[in-house]
Amino acid sequence: MPLAKKTLWISVLVLWALIFNACSTSKNVSSSNSETISDQKADQLNKAELEELYWARIDSSKMNFTEADVEFMTGMIGHHAQALIMSGLAPENGASPQVRTLAARIINAQKDEIATMQTWLRDRDQPVPEVHIDGLNLMIHGAGMDHSGHMKMAGMLTQKQLVELSEARGKEFDLLFLKYMIQHHQGAVTMVQKLISTDGAVQDEQAFRLSTDINVDQITEINRMKLMLETIESEKKD
Amino acid sequence: MKKNIQINKKPAFSLWIFLLAGALLSFSCSSTEQMMDIEYTSPNVSSLSNVEAPSPDPRVGLGAGLFDAEEAIWNLKKLSSTPPPKDFLGVTNSDLAFKENYAIQGNYNGVVVWDISDPSNPVLVKDYLCPASQSDVSVYGNLMFVSGEGYSGRLDCGTEGVQTAVSAERLRGIRIFDITNIEEPEYIANVQTCRGSHTHSVLKDPNDDENVYVYVSGSAGVRPEEELSGCVNMSPDEDPNSALFRIEVIKVPLSNPEAAAIVSSPRIFENLEEPPSHGLAPADKQAMEEAKANGAFTFEFGGSERVMSNGFAMRMLNVLIEERGGTAGEPTAADTTALRERATAMVNEMFGGGGDDSGRKGPNQCHDITLYPEIGLAGGACEGYGLLLDISDPANPTRIDAVADSNFSYWHSATFSNDGKKVLFTDEWGGGGQPKCRESDPMEWGANAIFTIENGKMKFQEYYKMPAPQTSQENCVAHNGSLIPVPGREIMVQSWYQGGISVFDWTDPNNPVEIAFQDYGPVAADQMANGGSWSVYWYNGAIVSSEIARGLDIFELEANPYITQNEIDAANSVKLDYLNAQGQPKFVWPHTFALSKAYVDQLERNKELDNTTVEMARQSLANAEAANPKVRKKILTELADKMDGMASGNEKVKMLTESVRGLASNQ
Secondary structure: OHHHHHHHHHHHHHHHHHHHHHHOOOOOOOOOOOOOOOOOOOOOOOOOHHHHHHHHHHHHOOOOHHHHHHHHHHHHHHHHHHHHHHHOOOOOOOOHHHHHHHHHHHHHHHHHHHHHHHHHHHHOOOOOEEEEEEOEEEEEEOOOOOOOHOOOOOOOOOHHHHHHHHHHHHHHHHHHHHHHHHHHHHHHHHHHHHHHHHOOOOOHHHHHHHHHHHHHHHHHHHHHHHHHHHHHHHHHOO | OOOHHHHHHHHHHHHHHHHHHHHHHHHHHHHOOOOOOOOOOOOOOOOOHHHOOOOOOOOHHHHHHOOOOOEEEOEEEEEEEEOOOOHHHHOOOOEEEEEEEEEEEOOEEEEEEOOOOOOOEEEEEEEOOOOOEEEEEEOOOOOOEEEEOOOOOEEOOOOOOOOOOOOOOEEEEEEEOOHHHHHHHHEEEEEEOOOOOOEEEEOOOOOOOOOEEEEEEEEOOOOOOOOOOOOOOOOOOOOOOOOOOOOOOEEEOOHHHOOOOEEEEEEEEEEOOOOOOOOOOOOHHHHHHHHHHHOOOOEEOOEEEEEEEEHHHHHHHHHHHHHHHOOOOOOOHHHHHHHHHHHHHHHHHOOOOOOOOOOOOOOOOOOOEEEHHHHHEEEEEEEEEEEEOOOOOOOOOEEEEEOOOOOOOOOOOOOOOOOOOOOEEEHHHHHHHOEEEOOOOOOOOEEEEEEEEEEOOEEEEEEEOOOOOOOOOOOOOOOOEEEOOOOOOOEEEEEEEOOOOEEEOOOOOOEEEEEEEEOOOOOOOOOOOOOOOOEEEEOOEEEEEEEEEEEEEEHHHHHHOOEOOOHHHHHHHOOOOOEEEOOOOOOOOOOOHHHHHHHHHHHOOOOOHHHHHHHHHHHHHHHHHHHHHHHHHHHHHHHHHHHHHHHHHHHHHHHHHHHHHHHHHOO
């Protein structure tokens, strides 16, 4: 085809296109980018290498801990376990719905944290305390700390206090539960404070996160419990 | 040139062609009156009261893997998935900020800058190694702000951590970078704070173009006084200088950001809970008398007499010594007498008059504060409370309202509706490292709570929690998200850690509904490995997720009966120059055909217009879009006039009318 004719035909086509464009529907058939993701087969190997590096990093990051971190985790497992015993009493001791919800949340939260702390210790080849609860009796097996060691931790209830709590009913239980749980939580906050003021401690990301979460959650809960306690006490006066 | 000459050789032929074309043109587009209706496609639209989500939920039972986990996705399309740069791999990816075409991703090892001009292929621009958790990031102009909270962050960005409990090398607070050249951020300043910075929010006050303000929330332990002078870990009752019960406000002069400094530490929690006052017990009174007898300083604060701690008394004495030009640390008898006389006045002057702030039982810090400067409000998520703050005076935020909720464990963050009439708070139960989306975990715990704001008071409406149960190998709880600017609706995209990404509509605050999601299987099958989406935000059409373990994921919405393509196009007509999700921008929609069509789709979905009217509106909009500007204006004006007659108090019809008129006036 001679160039002239070709050009003409092109101009005709262009005009037609213009006409159709001017009046066509707005239906837009965009050339959708069907090619997704940058994980094409080409960098499969790359990904495998990355994955290997990832797990190596995770493993080596677990080696950045001190004796203080281990002591904190080991101790806090026992500390949390006593909160489980206390909270477990709520349904049968006629606690108010408010206190029962609180107790249920404490059980849920502290059980999970116990599991996390056990994993933390296991991952670092440290002795892992196993918790056994039999009524009011707490037994911790498998870690270097004996029963009396646990009982000496900040905020722990004495066995006498535990029995007292287990014998309280209804409103009396609510009051005593809140009072003792505040004491117990304050002990946990003290333990965190002690940890963070130890040289070299909490450089480990997980330990930092766990101790900070425990600190914040328990302070929040202490405040809530103080408020509940005051409400109950003021009702009592009326 | 050559072409023209050749064409001119056959004038008759080319003239014929042009005439033919002209005839065709006038045939198809001539008169409006007899204009043929343009074909259009009606989108598939369904009511939100009857959402057909995939069943059984494909998010349940997904196979584990780091880069090869099974994945479930609904009404979203994944555009890219990019692993972290090597030095950042295996270290937590955290929050996101956006500037121009860049996504800035925090990581506990520093900051990663991505060019996301092509969302299907993000390009690494800079990986800046400077460890500190959580590396929460924000931008303003040429500045970038990064949070440091953990004990191992260093002033020199070193990776070796800080091995002593008290150290001059530790950074806990805000790092400031100049990102004029984003490929080479320049570390220009830092502001140390007593509790470090877990998160922060940048406030650009509409009335102040010379400064920005950074609100710092810290939740970790208070630094020892020996590390950062003035940090006090006692309750404010014991020492009014306490680092607890307050946030920090940093003022950053834009012309001299190196001079950034704390300008106030508002105690926005003051008097939050006013327990019944019991006064001093007899034993306390006796202790007070003994303390006085032993020479302790006392002062009146919050309605009762208190004993001043020795450290605080010494600081007060030094203030007095300084006043008379003496040597700090060497008080004379006259100084101690002066302090006894002036203690109460000095304390009250220092701490905002004191007032009756006895017995602080409220929160002592915020986790995060979302600032919405255009409406002058902020939502503070502060331990056991959600606060509504007035931020019209940026350095002095004041609390307007506070709500508590027994189902909420730990208030984490806030998102306002675009009109500021609703606010959504999240509850990061368990701190984000725990699996709180198991079948047995209540749907009210670790969820969002939606409030309406009426006359400055927040009123609870409903909870929303990502509905697919997750395994105990997956950390999962409500986390960061942002609005997607679909006009006329509140649609939010939100991270749930390993619970994935959930897109939900909360236009009706009593009935939040999920309309899209994405979820990976666990990072590891046999252990709880930290992972999942930390933050996911909409930015100029892209839905960008910071995946804790896997890197950067980018999605876009796919049209579906619950969000039509018109609604997506209208959302994407909003263009932001930058985004910090905790400094919420007010969305303004340009008048586009997509906007008007989106409203029509919504009117059909909510059955607020009958089908005939919906079709009429769609036909008119299609005709107008195809017409030339003059005709277009006429069609649009006619449509707006017709709609005016039908509005009869319906807000959405009014919005449609307004958008059509706006479109007409643009012609």
